[in-house]
Amino acid sequence: xxxxxxxxxxxxxxxxxxxxxxxxxxxxxxxxxxxxxxxxxxxxxxxxxxxxxxxxxxxxxxxxxxxxxxxxxxxxxxxxxxxxxxxxxxxxxxxxxxxxxxxxxxxxxxxxxxxxxxxxxxxxxxxxxxxxxxxxxxxxxxxxxxxxxxxxxxxxxxxxxxxxxxxxxxxxxxxxxxxxxxxxxxxxxxxxxxxxxxxxxxxxxxxxxxxxxxxxxxxxxxxxxxxxxxxxxxxxxxxxxxxxxxxxxxxxxxx
Amino acid sequence: xxxxxxxxxxxxxxxxxxxxxxxxxxxxxxxxxxxxxxxxxxxxxxxxxxxxxxxxxxxxxxxxxxxxxxxxxxxxxxxxxxxxxxxxxxxxxxxxxxxxxxxxxxxxxxxxxxxxxxxxxxxxxxxxxxxxxxxxxxxxxxxxxxxxxxxxxxxxxxxxxxxxxxxxxxxxxxxxxxxxxxxxxxxxxxxxxxxxxxxx
Numbered sequence: 361x362x363x364x365x366x367x368x369x370x371x372x373x374x375x376x377x378x379x380x381x382x383x384x385x386x387x388x389x390x391x392x393x394x395x396x397x398x399x400x401x402x403x404x405x406x407x408x409x410x411x412x413x414x415x416x417x418x419x420x421x422x423x424x425x426x427x428x429x430x431x432x433x434x435x436x437x438x439x440x441x442x443x444x445x446x447x448x449x450x451x452x453x454x455x456x457x458x459x460x461x462x463x464x465x466x467x468x469x470x471x472x473x474x475x476x477x478x479x480x481x482x483x484x485x486x487x488x489x490x491x492x493x494x495x496x497x498x499x500x501x502x503x504x505x506x507x508x509x510x511x512x513x514x515x516x517x518x519x520x521x522x523x524x525x526x527x528x529x530x531x532x533x534x535x536x537x538x539x540x541x542x543x544x545x546x547x548x549x550x551x552x553x554x555x556x557x558x559x560x561x562x563x564x565x566x567x568x569x570x571x572x573x574x575x576x577x578x579x580x581x582x583x584x585x586x587x588x589x590x591x592x593x594x595x596x597x598x599x600x601x602x603x604x605x606x607x608x609x610x611x612x613x614x615x
Numbered sequence: 616x617x618x619x620x621x622x623x624x625x626x627x628x629x630x631x632x633x634x635x636x637x638x639x640x641x642x643x644x645x646x647x648x649x650x651x652x653x654x655x656x657x658x659x660x661x662x663x664x665x666x667x668x669x670x671x672x673x674x675x676x677x678x679x680x681x682x683x684x685x686x687x688x689x690x691x692x693x694x695x696x697x698x699x700x701x702x703x704x705x706x707x708x709x710x711x712x713x714x715x716x717x718x719x720x721x722x723x724x725x726x727x728x729x730x731x732x733x734x735x736x737x738x739x740x741x742x743x744x745x746x747x748x749x750x751x752x753x754x755x756x757x758x759x760x761x762x763x764x765x766x767x768x769x770x771x772x773x774x775x776x777x778x779x780x781x782x783x784x785x786x787x788x789x790x791x792x793x794x795x796x797x798x799x800x801x802x803x804x805x806x807x808x809x810x811x812x813x814x815x
Contacts, residue, residue, distance in 0.1 A: 364688050428690045432750035440746055443762035470746050474692075477744075481691035490687065505631055509676070513635040513684050518641040524646070538651060545651040550793060552647050553640070557664070557794050560636040561802055568628040576620055576628055 364514045366425065366485050372415030374483065378594035379493040380500065381601070384410075388434055388601050389392050389480035393473045395608045402469060408477040413479060418486040426478050433471050440467035447556075462550045490514060495584065496591075504582050510570075621670045621712045622658040629805045630669040637661035637677040638684060638747040644787075655783045662700060663707050663711050663729075667716055671708025674692035678704040695744055699736045707788070716792055726788030737776045738769065747772035754779040 364409040374382075389409055393402045413419045439491065444463025484493075491511060499506045536548050640661030648657040662681060678700030686694040693768025706729050710716075715725045743748055745767050749756050754775040762772035795803075 386629055391726055425691065429692050429750075429754075432692065432748070433743060433748055435748055435752075435755045439748060439759045439762065443759050445765070445768060466746065470744075474745065477777060478691045481686065481694065485687055485691065506676075506680075509631060509634045509680055510684070510755060512632075512687075513638045513680065516635045516639050517642050519745075520643060521646070524643055527686070542653075545653060549647060549651060549653065549657075550790065552651075553660070553790070554794060554797065557640055558798065560639055561633070564629055564632040565634050565802070565805060568632045571632065572628050585628065 363393045364517055365490055366421065366487050366541050368421050369489075369583060370417045370487075371513055372416045372487070374412055374418075374487045376592055377487075377597065378591035379484070379488045379496045381591075381594050382488060383493070384598060386480045387441045388486050390473075390477050390606050391605065392478050392608050394427045395612050397469060399469060399472070402476065404477065405577050406472055407481060412483050413486070416483065416487045418482070421486050421492070422479055422482040425482055429474060429478055433474060436470050436474075437464075437467045440464075440470065446587055495586070498582075499584070505576070508576075516560075520556060523559060524552070529582055530550060531555075621708065622672065623670075624672065625754060626669075626673065627806065630673050631664050632672060633669055633806050634680060638681045640664060640680050641649050642685075644790075657783065657790065659700065659703055659784070659787050660703050660791050660794070663788055664795060666704045666708035667676065667709075667711045667795045668803055670712065671705045673806075674704025674708040675701040676704070677689045678702075692750075695740055696737065699740070701731055702736045703729055703733055703784070706755035708729035708791045715797065719789070719792070721723050722788055722792035723785060725792075726785035727781065729788055730784035731777070733784055734773060734780040737780065742772050749773065749779050751775075751779045752808060757797055 389405060392405050396402075410419070410588050413422055440463045441459045442463065444460060444466055446462045449461040451459045451464050453459065494502075494507045498504050528538070531548070531551050536551055537544050538548050538552075604615070638661055641658050642661075644660040644698065645656060645658035648655055659678070659681075662674055662678045665677040679697045682697035682700050686692075686697075710725050710728065715721045721786050735747070738747075740766045741749055748758055757778055758775040761774060762768070
C-alpha cells in the first residue's frame with residue numbers, strides 16, 4: 361500500500377527538533393518574504409531554508425514537490441513578464457514578444473516567494489512524522505478528537521483507493537465505458553464514485569460504534585501512549601524565531 | 616422534539632468520523648476526474664457532501680483538514696486555499712439547511728452561489744500570493760488578455776477565478792446533490808445533529 365505522507369525517515373539534527381518549532385519556522389519564513397519584499401532578502405531567506413533541507417538530508421525529496429507548482433511558476437513568469445501593469449522598460453525580446461523589466465522583476469520575486477513557501481513547508485513535512493506533529497498539538501491543547509480526524513485520514517485514503525480499483529473493474533465488467541467522448545466519460549463518473557461514497561459512509565457507522573465502545577467520548581483527561589517527548593532545543597529556537605520576526609518588523613517600520 | 620441549531624458544536628461521533636470519509640471522497644473525486652480526463656477538478660465533492668449531511672461546521676472542518684492533509688501529502692500550495700475550502704463548507708451547510716437541496720434547479724443555484732463565493736474568497740489570496748493568477752491554463756489566458764487591455768488587476772484576477780471556479784463548483788454541487796439524494800435515509804439521519812432520530 362502506498363505511503364500517504366512525504367515524511368522521509370532519516371536521522372538528522374532537523375528531525376530531532378520539536379514539530380511545533382518547525383511549524384513556527386514555516387510561518388515565520390513565509391511571513392518574512394512578505395514583510396521585507398526585496399530580492400536580496402528573499403534570496404537570503406530561501407538560501408537559509410534550503411540549508412535546513414540540506415541539514416535534514418532531505419534536499420532531493422523537495423524537488424518533485426516544487427515540480428507540482430511548476431505550472432503556476434511558469435504561468436506567473438509568462439503573464440507577469442508580458443503584461444505587468446507598469447510595463448515600461450524593455451528588458452529583452454523573445455522573437456516578437458517583449459519581456460518588460462518591471463514585470464520580470466515582480467515575477468522573479470513571486471517565484472522566489474513560492475519556492476521559499478514550498479521549501480519551508482518541506483522542512484516541516486519531510487522531516488516530521490505526522491503522528492508526532494499531531495501528538496505535540498494535542499499536548500498543547502488541541503482537541504484529541506480533531507487529532508484523531510487528522511490521523512485517520514491518512515489511514516482511510518489508502519483503503520479507499522484500494523476499494524476504487526475493485527469498483528472500477530466491477531463496473532467495467534458490467535459494460536461501463538471509461539473511454540470515449542466527453543459525454544461518455546461524464547456519464548461514467550457517478551457509477552464510479554457512487555459505490556465508493558456509499559461504502560465509505562457505511563464504514564463510518566461501524567467506525568463510530570467501534571470508537572464509542574473504546575471510550576472516544578469519555579470525559580476526563582486523555583493520556584498518551586508515548587509519554588516521553590524526545591525533542592530538543594524547543595524553547596531556545598522558538599525565542600530566536602520570535603526575535604527574528606520582531607527584528608524584521610522593526611526593520612520594515614524604521615527603514 | 617427539540618431541534619438543535621445548525622451551529623451546534625455538539626457533534627455526534629458519526630459526524631466526526633464523516634470528516635475523514637469526506638476527505639477520502641474529495642481525493643477520489645479528483646482521482647476519477649483525472650482518470651476520465653474530465654476538464655474539471657471535482658476535488659470538493661466530499662466537503663460538499665459532508666456539509667449537506669452534517670451541517671456547516673462539519674463541512675468547514677472537513678474543508679480545512681482536507682487542504683492541510685493535501686498540503687502534507689502532495690502539494691504545499693493547497694495550504695493557502697484552506698480558507699476557501701472552509702467557506703465552501705460553510706456556504707453549502709447553511710444553504711442546505713435553508714432548503715436549497717430539494718431539487719436539481721435549486722442545487723444548480725446553490726452551485727452557482729458556491730462558485731461565486733469561492734472565487735470571491737480566492738481572489739485576494741491569488742493577488743497576495745501569486746500576483747493574481749490561479750495556475751489554471753484557461754483562467755490565466757483570460758487573465759493575460761485582460762491585463763493586456765489594462766483592466767484593473769483585481770477585476771482580471773476575479774474573472775480568472777470565476778472562469779475556473781464556477782463551472783467546477785456547479786458540477787461538484789450537482790454531483791454531490793445526486794449522490795446525497797441516492798443515499799438511504801437511515802444513513803443520512805446518522806450525521807444529523809439537528810434532530811434526535813437515530814443517535815449512536
